[in-house]
Amino acid sequence: MDILEYAWLIPVIPLLAFVIVGFLGAKMKDKGGMVAILGTAGGMVLALWVAFEVLTTGRVFEVSMDWVILSSEYRLEMGVFLDSVAAMMLIVVSLISFLVVIYSTAYMHDEGPRRHRYYTEICLFVGVMLGLVIANNFIQLFIFWELVGLCSYLLIGFWFERPSAASAAKKAFLVTRVGDVMFMIGLFLLFTELKTLNFNLVWDSLETADAATLAFAGFFLFGGAIGKSAQFPLHDWLPDAMEGPTTVSALIHAATMVNAGVYLVARAFPILTTSGEVSLFVGVIGGVTAFIAATMALCAPKIKGVLAYSTVSQLGYMILALGAGAFMWNHGHEVAASIAFGAGLFHLMNHAFFKGLLFLGAGLVIYYVHTEELNKMGGLGKYMKVTSITMLIASLSIAGIPPLSGFWSKDEVLAATFDAGDINLTFALLWILGVATAFMTAFYMFRMWFMVFKGQPNECSKDAIEHGQHKHEAPLAMLLPLVVLATLAFGSGFCLFIGDGFFGSVYYHDAHILGIGERLTEVFTSPLTYISIVAAVGGLLLAYFSFFKTKVSAEKVVAKGFPKAMRQLLLDRYKFPVTYDKIGYVGLYGFSLLLDKFDRYVIDGIVNAISAFLVRAGGVVRKAQTGFIQSYTTLLLAGVSLIIILLYVVGALR
């Protein structure tokens, strides 16, 4: 039996759970929680098995069938495509979703009957994301992509009675829609140019296609990723998406939604490589996003806010690595390019694990103290041992302290960017931004960690500790996923030493086969590694000193003058939301006003004029209706005679 033949079942099992929970969940005692766990577990087992098969044998598997035949030239298909990228995504998505669903059974326990809706939507979310991963063509990917967007809308707006949640859901939907439109334009360009959307066929026919069209197609496809993966300038929806339940944030940030964008860029990577300009653009967007999101995280007041900005920033790293890779490939450095490509996806995987962990941990903290404000927490370390230790691991990992996973992948990303800097100076600048981001990442993560777990308990955490509503830290169903994810966040970086450096051979078969020893020597003899370690440790120490030593107190620094203005600017997220609102208000509302005037005076004017004319004309013509039968008869006779005469004149009667 070849397990890959059954890979299509991976999304089907959670979707089956979606149908079952959707129709029968309301009657179940746990509102479908068990079915959701079983569904995601089934999907996960199959996904892990398939991923194991693909990764160990190095096979590339594809089945495909015609779906819609538009004409003999243009046809859409449906199928399954599995390579090491898809396998990695399958592991990440299925594993994290499974853990999140287990965690949800405890976290959402107080929601009562609404859990039914929650489980239904979660199952759909997981199912469509798995379907997105195994798609073998861009249109199938797009369909699942839209469904992922729909699910995130539904889940972000789970507490729809809160206006903030409802508007956050709308924002997430609308902002990603901007990207989706670009994605569609990219698809149309690609389809008309290459007459296929199948991944393999697209990759094979790039040589013969028109370079300009491909560049535009690549640009617009990347536009889709900008929306979905919350890249600058469409990054603004992700911090707002914190309005959903924390489990949903964990799912969106670690397993599903935002990874879809990076995955799309990975699938469109060969298209991007055809154009140096577009890949440079990709890199710049990634680097800028990483940097500005990190700055916004520096003084974010809410625990989930810090994590949300850090997600945006880390996604920027991934996009930066992919952009650098595409750029280097375009300039003929194919080995370095595949290392960069691998680095981006490697970071995606590591990020998924530690960010999933961070969100689930943050969920526990919020569950414990009933607030999200960082300065109302503090001193929780003694009472939440498992949470504080697992979150410490995740924070060290994301900060890039060796030997945790974040260190390896971030180092790879920065090294790849630095390599690309040899060809184009822009990437050298982006590398500097990247190092600065690494420094800030370490700072804000530890700022958050210290504020939550160290120091004196502030109002909310004091309440929680003293009144002791919680005898235990948390139910086992919430702690267990944390421990599993902590293990992965600690260890997933060592994948670098398996085989040929994880992804080296996805698009380029001779890339980068190094033994463990060589790889370690390479990493630790490079000065770049030490620069990123120094940046990370520096950030960590700065966080430590600003928290424990009052001399460099953050409050004093930002008390007045430029730092204060800067802080306010960061709190306002560089005025992005305000600006977008303004654009929305002025642009959309102004345009609507214009249309309103047009409708009122032009369209209505025409309609009213026609009716007024008809009313008056009727008034005139009705006078002919005298009621005298003989005048009708006369007119009738005259008319008939006239017609006959006319027919005779034109010759019809001759």
Place this chain on the structure above:
Amino acid sequence: MIPMEYILVISSSLFAVGAAGVILRKNAIIVLMSIELMLNAANINLVAFSSYLGDARGQAFALFSIGIAAAEVAVGLAILLNLNKLRKTVNVDDINLLRW
């Protein structure tokens, strides 16, 4: 045999007389009778062409037409009778309720 033209001239004059009656006379009964004249002008044409072409179908049509005319006259006279009962008049100029 009488030439075709004569018969056609007769029938069209008959039709014209009928039409004039319909348009000009004010008594509704006379109007009705004038309509009969016009009908019969058409019947003459039917019969004339029937014999001219040696085809009996025209005469059959004429018979139909006469039958229908009889029915129509019955209906028309009934209406006029009722009208006379209600309005005490059969002058078409007085019957102009159906107007703007």
